[in-house]
Amino acid sequence: MGRVYNFSAGPAVLPEEVLQAAANDMLDYKGCGMSVMEMSHRSKMFEEIITEAEQDLRDLMGIPDNYRVLFLQGGGSMQFAQVPLNLMKTGVADYIVSGSWSKKAWKEAKKFGDARCIASSEDKTFSYIPDVDALEIDDDADYVYICENETIYGTKYHKLPDTKGKPLVADVSSCFLSEPVNVEDYGVIFGGVQKNVGPAGVAIVIIREDLIPEEELPNVPTMLQYKTQADAKSLYNTPPCWGIYICGLVFKWLKANGGLEGAKRRNVEKAQLLYDYLDQSKLFKATAAKEDRSLMNIPFVTGDKDLDAKFVAEAKAAGLENIKGHRSVGGMRASIYNAMPKAGVEALVEFMKKFEAENA
Ligand SMILES: *Cc1c(COP(=O)(O)O)cnc(C)c1O
Numbered sequence: 001m002g003r004v005y006n007f008s009a010g011p012a013v014l015p016e017e018v019l020q021a022a023a024n025d026m027l028d029y030k031g032c033g034m035s036v037m038e039m040s041h042r043s044k045m046f047e048e049i050i051t052e053a054e055q056d057l058r059d060l061m062g063i064p065d066n067y068r069v070l071f072l073q074g075g076g077s078m079q080f081a082q083v084p085l086n087l088m089k090t091g092v093a094d095y096i097v098s099g100s101w102s103k104k105a106w107k108e109a110k111k112f113g114d115a116r117c118i119a120s121s122e123d124k125t126f127s128y129i130p131d132v133d134a135l136e137i138d139d140d141a142d143y144v145y146i147c148e149n150e151t152i153y154g155t156k157y158h159k160l161p162d163t164k165g166k167p168l169v170a171d172v173s174s175c176f177l178s179e180p181v182n183v184e185d186y187g188v189i190f191g192g193v194q195k196n197v198g199p200a201g202v203a204i205v206i207i208r209e210d211l212i213p214e215e216e217l218p219n220v221p222t223m224l225q226y227k228t229q230a231d232a233k234s235l236y237n238t239p240p241c242w243g244i245y246i247c248g249l250v251f252k253w254l255k256a257n258g259g260l261e262g263a264k265r266r267n268v269e270k271a272q273l274l275y276d277y278l279d280q281s282k283l284f285k286a287t288a289a290k291e292d293r294s295l296m297n298i299p300f301v302t303g304d305k306d307l308d309a310k311f312v313a314e315a316k317a318a319g320l321e322n323i324k325g326h327r328s329v330g331g332m333r334a335s336i337y338n339a340m341p342k343a344g345v346e347a348l349v350e351f352m353k354k355f356e357a358e359n360a
Helices: 016-025 044-061 075-087 100-109 226-231 241-256 259-280 305-317 342-359
Strands: 067-072 092-097 114-120 144-147 168-171 188-192 203-208 297-301 332-335
Touching: 016 241, 044 067, 044 241, 044 259, 067 226, 075 100, 075 168, 075 188, 075 203, 075 226, 092 100, 100 114, 100 144, 100 168, 203 226, 241 259, 259 297, 259 342, 305 332, 305 342
Parallel strands: 092 114, 092 144, 144 168, 168 188
Antiparallel strands: 067 203, 188 203, 297 332
């Protein structure tokens, strides 16, 4: 049985070397006679796994000592509530709504306080990133929120907003570890890992220490307090052990392949291949504004629904899986995360050329 090229937006492709390493460890992890799925989260073995995963992530991203790394459950979506529950002190927060994910986060935050939308790109179906130089940030806002890469619309911030000293909270679910970052530009960086880092079930939160409430919050569930999770080093209760282990393998894979600089180089090269083809194609059109294009998620259309459906079906038959666009926008979307090999993008572009020739 061969492996397909999987263009899914998430859960998504993982590095083959990582899957192979996990398979080798499956029955007997490092001679302990059991798999990582079967061991106590309080065991020395697992403590090593989570400690090493955190250290490797710190090395990759250059995370300063005054930031904590939390491995949590609840996915990216849980953070839509956990962020306001922990960070809203004045009850005000500013949201930039650049797509479905930031809109969801904004709506969720409104349950807990005065979450204001200070910029939006909904007027043009979220095909661009709002002008971050023209923001009116509220003096009393506790934080400014962005979704750095909008998975569905294929847009990415290439410049972060100037938050006038307010902590920047960023959902990086679909661009996590895709390029180098300056962690100090952020107050909180979070993401569900199933797009670019690991299996579903883990969310990683990188939070500046001073943003973690010092005292227990009386009206916030224990599990949803960053303080609980930080004090217990993500081991307050049973964490997603297996998922954390796989994330750790992915961190090692990234470190062995040039770190985040290496990842960026490969990601730019892959995305360029597809964008270059799209920009000269007479059949296909990329839908995101050129200056805001994502390296990870690339939506495109033919402009004809039936032809889009034909393309998706024929691509699948050719071993190019999960190329269908999100149900809210239609068309196609190629998600080409870190683990998508260049050969996969080359195969897609070749297939598109053939399809264009046959359907011109
Ligand atoms: C997928 C996604 C989410 C939701 O993640 P879950 O782990 O399914 O809750 C949130 N934000 C972005 C940007 C995403 O791509």
